[in-house]
Amino acid sequence: MHDATLVVRAGKPRHSQGEPFLPGPTFAGSFHLEGEPSSSPFYYGRNHNPTWANYERALGLLEGGDAVVFSSGMAAITSVFSVVLLRNGGKWQKPPMLVMPSDSYYGARKLVEQHFAPLGISVRFIPTRDMGKGNFPEGATIIWVETPSNPELDVCDLSEIISAAHNSGALVAVDNTTATPLGQKPLEFGADFSVSSDTKAMAGHNDLILGHVAAREPKWTEMLRAFRSQQGAVPGPMEIWLAHRSLATLELRLSRQCNNAMEIAGYLVERKEVKSVRYPGLPDDPAFEVASKQMKYFGPVVSFVLESKSQADRFLESCELVESATSFGSVHTTAERRARWGGDNISEGFIRLSAGCEDIRDILEDIAQALDKASAK
Ligand SMILES: *Cc1c(COP(=O)(O)O)cnc(C)c1O
Numbered sequence: 001m002h003d004a005t006l007v008v009r010a011g012k013p014r015h016s017q018g019e020p021f022l023p024g025p026t027f028a029g030s031f032h033l034e035g036e037p038s039s040s041p042f043y044y045g046r047n048h049n050p051t052w053a054n055y056e057r058a059l060g061l062l063e064g065g066d067a068v069v070f071s072s073g074m075a076a077i078t079s080v081f082s083v084v085l086l087r088n089g090g091k092w093q094k095p096p097m098l099v100m101p102s103d104s105y106y107g108a109r110k111l112v113e114q115h116f117a118p119l120g121i122s123v124r125f126i127p128t129r130d131m132g133k134g135n136f137p138e139g140a141t142i143i144w145v146e147t148p149s150n151p152e153l154d155v156c157d158l159s160e161i162i163s164a165a166h167n168s169g170a171l172v173a174v175d176n177t178t179a180t181p182l183g184q185k186p187l188e189f190g191a192d193f194s195v196s197s198d199t200k201a202m203a204g205h206n207d208l209i210l211g212h213v214a215a216r217e218p219k220w221t222e223m224l225r226a227f228r229s230q231q232g233a234v235p236g237p238m239e240i241w242l243a244h245r246s247l248a249t250l251e252l253r254l255s256r257q258c259n260n261a262m263e264i265a266g267y268l269v270e271r272k273e274v275k276s277v278r279y280p281g282l283p284d285d286p287a288f289e290v291a292s293k294q295m296k297y298f299g300p301v302v303s304f305v306l307e308s309k310s311q312a313d314r315f316l317e318s319c320e321l322v323e324s325a326t327s328f329g330s331v332h333t334t335a336e337r338r339a340r341w342g343g344d345n346i347s348e349g350f351i352r353l354s355a356g357c358e359d360i361r362d363i364l365e366d367i368a369q370a371l372d373k374a375s376a377k
Contacts, residue, residue, distance in 0.1 A: 001061075003062065003182050003251060004251040006058075006061055006062055007058075007062070007182070007247050007248055007249075007250045007251050008248045010057065010058035010061045010062065010247075011054040011055055011056070011057040011058025011059075011061070011244060011247075012054065012058075013054075022054070022241070022244060022245060023050070023051075023054070024241065025051045025237035025238050025240065025241035026049055026050045026051045026237055027237055027238075028042070028045050028049065028237075029044070029045045030043065030044055030045065031043050031044070031045075045234070046229050046232060046234050047229045049237055049240075051237040051240050051241050051244075052069050052235065052237070052240055054244060055069060055240045055241075055243060055244040055247075056068065056069055056212075058244060058247055059181075059212050059214060060214060062181040062182070062185075063181045063185065063186075063187055063194050063214035064185055064187045064188055064214075065187045065194070065214040065215050065216050065221075066214065066215060066218055066221040067212050067213065067214040067221070068212060068213050068214075068215075068221050068224045068225055068228060069198075069210065069211070069212045069235050069240060070210070070211040070212060070213070070228060070233055070234075070235060071209070071210065071211070071233045071234055071235045071236070071239075072197070072199065072209045072210065072211050072233070073177060073195075073196065073197025073198070073199055073200075073209075073210075073211035074107055074108070074111065074197075074211070075211055075228075075233035076195050076196065076197070076211035076212055076213045077107075077108050077111065077175070077195055077211070078111060078231075078233070079213065079224050079227050079228060079231070079233075080173050080193055080195055080213055080224070081098070081111070081112070081116055082227055082231070083220065083223040083224055083227050084096075084141065084142050084171060084173075085098060085116060085121050085141060085142065086119070092120075094139070095120045095121055095122045096121055096122070096141040096142075097121070097122040097123070097124065097137065097139055097140045097141050097142075098112065098116065098121055098122070098123050098124070098140070098141065098142055098144060099123075099124045099125075099126060099136045099137065099140045099142070099143045099144065099170075100112060100123060100124070100125055100126075100144040101125070101126060101127065101128040101131065101144065101145065101146050101149055101156075102125035102126060102127050102128075102345075103127055103128050103146075103149045103152050103154060103344070103345065104128070104144065104146040104149055104150070104175065105146060105150050105175060105177070106341065106343040106344060108144070108146075108175065109125075109343075110343070124136070124137050124140075127154070128145075128146065128147060128149040128152075128154040128155065128156050129154045129156065129286070131143075131145065131156040131161055132156065132157060132160060132161070135164075136164075136165070136170075138168065139168075140165070140168065140170040141170060141171065142170060142171040142172070142173060143161065143165045143170050143171070143172045143173070144173050144175065145158070145161060145172060145173070145174045145175070145191075146174070146175040146177075146178075147174065147178075147179070147184075147294075148178045148179065148280050148287065148291070148299060148301070149178075150177065150178055150301070150328075150352075151301070151303055151338050151344060151346065151350070151352040152278065152303065152344070152346065153178075153278040153279065153280060153287060153301065153302075153303055154286070154287060155280055155287040155290050155291045155294075155295075156290065157290050157293070157294070158174065158184075158186060158189040158191065158294050159189050159190070159294070162189055162190040162191055163190070166190065171192040171193070172186075172190075172191045172192055172193070173191065173192060173193035173194075173195055174186035174191045174193065174194050174195065175195050175196070176194045176195065176196050177195075177196050177197040177200050177201075177329075178200070178299050178301055178328075178329075179295060179297070179299055180196070180200075180201045180202055180250065180254060180297075180299075180329075181194065181196070181214075182250060182251060182254055182296065182297060183254065183258075183295050183296055183297035183298070183299055184294055184295045184296065187214060187215075187216050189294065190216075191216075192215060192216060192217070192220065193213055193214070193215050193220065194213070194214045194215075195211070195212075195213050196211060196212050196213075197210075197211050198210040198211055198212055198243055199211070199327065199329075200327060200328055200329030200330075201250070201253070201254060201257070201299075201300060201328070201329030201330070202243065202246070202247070202250065202329070203239075203242065203243045203246050204246050204249075204250065204253050204329055204330050204331055205242075205246060205330055205331055206325070206327065206330040206331075206332060206334075207242065208239040208242055208243065209239070210235055210239050210240065210243050253331060253357055254297055254300070255297065256357045257300035257329070257354075257355045257356060257357060258281070258297045258298055258299060258300060258355070259360070260300075260333070260355035260356065260357070260358070260360045260363060261279060261281070261298065261299065261300050261301065261302050261354075261355035262279065262281050262282075262298070263360045263364065264302050264353065264355055264360075264363065264364070264367065265277055265279035265281065265282050265302045265304075266282070267364055267367065267368075268302070268304050268367075269282070271371055273306065273307065273311070273371060273374070273375040274304050274305070274306065274371070275304075275305040275306065275307060275349070276304065276305045277302065277303070277304045277305075278302070278303045278304070279298065279301075279302045279303075280295065280298045280299065281298030300328060300329050300354050300355045300356075301328050301329075301352060301353070301354050301355075302352075302353045302354075302355065303338075303350065303351065303352050303353070304350075304351055304353070305347055305349050305350050305351070306349035306351060306374065307349055308348060308349050309337070309339070309348035309349060311349060311374050311375065312337045312348070312349045312350070312351055312374075313337060314373060314374040315351070315370050315371060315373075315374035316335060316336070316337060316351070316370075318369065318370035318373035318374055319335065319366055319367070319370040320366050320369075320370075321333065321358065321362055321363060321366040322334065322335050322353065322363065322366055322367065322370070323335075324336055326341075327354075328352065328354030329354055330354065330356060331356050331357040332356045332358075333353070333354065333355055333356035333358055333363050334353070334354050334356070335351055335352065335353040335354070336351065336352055337349075337350065337351055338350050338351065338352045
């Protein structure tokens with residue numbers, strides 16, 4: 001089945017007279033349970049929930065593996081790090097080693113620096129653009145990859161990294177948030193984990209926080225499910241149901257968003273006050289060649305640099321339709337001056353823009369007038 005069909009159908013029960021297409025959220029702390037717990041598929045809401053199970057089936061089909069949902073992208077990331085790196089409970093002869101892009105999602109780097117490194121995990125940072133063939137230290141336990149990276153939109157070659165990592169005995173996890181499994185399927189390239197913040201394009205409406213991990217080997221998803229129940233970062237059934245409902249339009253949303261992103265990037269390149277533009281879909285972009293090889297969609301995120309902090313702020317204030325907000329991937333076109341958060345190696349005038357699903361003519365007109373205002377002396 002093709003992805004555009006899968007997103008509409010996957011994870012929904014077979015037709016049954018008088019039943020809804022997507023069953024509503026099951027709100028349950030405890031389920032009725034007499035006698036042996038194994039006699040029931042459901043007993044306690046921290047362990048399992050039928051609404052999760054439906055969405056996980058859909059995600060598994062899209063990713064080409066088994067999927068586990070979490071209450072946020074960060075919970076998904078923390079869980080992968082925990083089951084892979086802390087497996088031996090600190091009783092290791094040589095500390096496990098995590099190799100991570102120095103330009104990966106700030107929250108993930110912060111987590112590693114503040115919570116995993118102090119436990120004795122050895123951590124090495126490498127820029128995404130240098131993560132090519134085997135270009136990482138010997139003895140890595142897991143290579144964390146984010147392609148395209150957020151917010152700088154560099155890409156790295158998944159097939160090359162995965163085969164080099166596997167040859168040296170390392171696992172590979174891909175943070176696939178910016179691409180979504182429609183844009184790029186890490187497990188098909190041989191990755192061990194595909195990790196996502198479903199808060200972004202997967203759910204796509206700026207209305208919830210969720211995440212998931214898909215893995216090729218059931219042993220990992222078993223551990224992740226156990227870890228989820230033990231550590232307790234479980235998703236609410238309402239959020240999962242909303243995400244499953246939104247999944248049906250993922251292909252429609254993403255194709256419109258990516259077309260809009262391409263148009264916006266092309267327009268920005270033409271404007272003289274824009275110092276540089278990054279979009280993996282631009283034929284002149286350094287990411288284009290590798291991105292074209294491994295991505296079906298180039299994603300909704302465009303980044304560009306204006307001359308200064310004040311020019312970037314004036315641009316954002318002058319936008320009428322492009323909303324100032326953090327995050328990306330939703331039906332609304334949003335933008336922000338990324339350096340307002342700190343933590344990324346970017347200039348003060350760096351703007352990350354996420355293309356929404358509006359009519360591109362309105363968005364281009366808005367960007368044009370805001371750039372005029374921002375650059376007027
Ligand atoms: C947003 C994001 C995350 C974190 O996800 P949350 O759902 O906010 O916890 C992780 N990785 C990337 C690339 C992201 O953009």
